[in-house]
Amino acid sequence: SxxxxxxxxxxxxxxxxxxxxxxxxxxxxxxxxxxxxxxxxxxxxxxxxxxxxxxxxxxxxxxxxxxxxxxxxxxxxxxxxxxxxxxxxxxGKSEKIDTVARKGFAKENPGAYKFFKQFHWNSDMMSDIMYKNFKGENPQKTAREFIKDHPKQVKEWTKGVPDGHGKQVRMTYVTWDDAIASTNVTSQILKDKGYNVTTSAMEAQPAWSSIARGSADVTTSAWLPVTSGPLYKKFKNKVEIVTTNCPGAKxxxxxxxxxxxxxxxxxxxx
Ligand code: PBE
Structure with a gap:
């Protein structure tokens, strides 16, 4: 009342x-x-x-x-x-989702790094995938459908990215819906490009520390500057913000x- x-x-x-x-x-x-x-x-x-x-x-x-x-x-x-x-x-005033990699990833895997540098999408695209996953669809399947339905975007993201020839890419993520969506989409595209991608689900703290330690390469689900801010601050000397992959988060x-x-x-x- x-x-x-x-x-x-x-x-x-x-x-x-x-x-x-x-x-x-x-x-x-x-x-x-x-x-x-x-x-x-x-x-x-x-x-x-x-x-x-x-x-x-x-x-x-x-x-x-x-x-x-x-x-x-x-x-x-x-x-x-x-x-x-x-x-x-x-x-925070304007939150966004960033891609974060270990220092040294760019030098050691420039092909995969280039892909992550070019991977940019938006809240609507993500929400569609998340909603399908929520309704019980398989996240790998929805990622594959997304890739099929967005050839223009995938072409931009993979422009100039060389074939991986089996080179390893180790992604980490927390099993939040946005991270499940972005990890499945990016790992699938890189696999199609010939990279050997592993995706490890972890708690937030170990996900960040494994990137900082170098036992993982990259994550596409860092909410910055505020939400994942304490973890970023803790590890900032050992990680690199590659790009903002999704602006306009809240x-x-x-x-x-x-x-x-x-x-x-x-x-x-x-
Ligand atoms: N979230 C979704 C996470 C990041 C992604 C906002 C719930 C959080 O750390 O709060």
């Missing part, structure tokens, strides 16, 4: 995802920044799937809920939700659209 503040309605809880996610670290900063800490708001860790199923349940009964949200992701396609304004820019808190009086993170407090 419009007269009742949000806090008690949602038990002062923000429904989050896995603890290792950058969005969780950013949200821990949001609590004190917006005075939510004093009201004993808490961030509940779970997983993307568990968060979305709680969201689905809330929407079914038109109950209030506050979630951690990001784009590109299929949740904005599937659910009637809106981002809350973040006037203090705790989640990270924040979201609520169902029927929560008409809640439009900013500031509205959570009263």
């Amino acid at each position: 419009p007269n009742k503040s949000v806090g008690p309605q949602v038990h002062y809880t923000i429904t989050g995802i896995d603890a290792g996610a950058g969005i969780m670290a950013s949200t821990q900063k949001v609590l004190p920044a917006y005075g939510l800490k004093q009201e004993n708001w808490q961030l509940q860790a779970s997983s993307t799937a568990a968060m979305c199923s709680q969201l689905q349940k809330s929407i079914k009964y038109k109950q209030p809920i506050v979630i951690t949200a990001w784009q590109p992701h299929w949740m904005f396609k599937k659910y009637p939700i809106k981002f809350l304004k973040d006037p203090k820019n705790v989640y 990270v924040g808190l979201a609520v169902p659209k029927y929560m008409k009086n809640v439009n900013s993170i500031e509205d959570l407090r009263n």
Whole structure:
């Protein structure tokens, strides 16, 4: 109801995802920044799937809920939700998805490096793939379909990229939907070009440290400057930002659209 503040309605809880996610670290900063800490708001860790199923349940009964949200992701396609304004820019002003490689990768594998330097797509392309994967399609199959349906893009990305002749490329990623999509698309294209690509799913911290150590070459799913920022800062002397592969990403808190009086993170407090 419009007269009742949000806090008690949602038990002062923000429904989050896995603890290792950058969005969780950013949200821990949001609590004190917006005075939510004093009201004993808490961030509940779970997983993307568990968060979305709680969201689905809330929407079914038109109950209030506050979630951690990001784009590109299929949740904005599937659910009637809106981002809350973040006037203090705790989640960053303009987030993007970058490709990050170990130092030395460019020199040792210039062919594959060239491909990653040229790999640029957008939020719509990613969301389409993610939504198909969410509906149960096989991520390798959706990647292959995407490649078939986007010959112009694939041609640009592979322009001047030499045949791999079996040369190894070791990719790491965290099993978040965006990373599953970009890792499958890029690894498939490189395989078609004759590279021997391995893809290892890891937690965020080991994914970054294996690139920094040189036991992995590259990842296409670094959300910067803020979301993966703490990991980037930790390893920045040993990694290289190759390029931004997807501009216009966004990270924040979201609520169902029927929560008409809640439009900013500031509205959570009263
Ligand atoms: N995410 C999706 C991740 C990065 C990709 C926003 C949930 C995070 O670190 O928060």
